Amino acid sequence: MLAPIDDVMTWGESFDHLLECKTGQLMFENFLRTEYSEENLLFWLACEEYKNMSCTTERVGAAKRIYKDFVQVGAPRQINIDCVTREEIQENISQPAPNCFDRAQRLIYRLMENDSYPRFLKSEIYQALMEQAEGR
Template sequence: MAPVDVVAWGESLDQLLECETGQLVFEDFLRTEYSEENLLFWQACEGYKKITCETERMAAAKRIYAEFVQVDALRQINIDCVTRGEISENISQPGPNCFDRAQRLIYGLMENDCYPRFLKSEIYQALLEQAEQQ
């Protein structure tokens, strides 16, 4: 991992998420806080938006819904009931933007809550220290 990457992760959540290693380190951190479902959902949405085949999209939408959105889902994300309801209504005919609103909410949650804690975490601070010594 390049020292430049580690420093860039501290500039914005976008910089962190643009880097595969950054995502892995962030996921490790989130796991310590029992909130990795936020990043996993965000990643699933990023992949979902790239699906062009309607059959594949429908299967992916149902999988994302079952894992993250439905009430009592194994990795239920923290979204409001209106957004959850919208997704529930559209899940039978999911469009490419089916999860956009929920993804924006989760991104905001990560940006304002998890990400600032990540920057102060021992995990990130240790990597930053290593990067600065190189």
């Protein structure tokens, strides 16, 4: 997949630039899949979508899905968060507020930014994109 050269260059400048770009998200997800940790990005994206929901009924359904898929112990894509954060979400899941996943989302963001993102920048996936971008 060819990404615009400007996009590829900015991904290396900051983690936010990477996440703001749809192609960047896809490339990062491909990389995370090789490390068996794509659930972090998928959770973060689900939380972003969740925060922008205005319909309460839709938000409650989405919150339960996020909880079932990512948060509860034994979830198919269980994220690595501390038990206090997990319990806090569990207590609020029946009547979820727009910010009910904020703490967990911040933890996962920091984990990706400090751990996965530096490895992504050194990965063959990113290096190949940089070569393509520079070779144009």
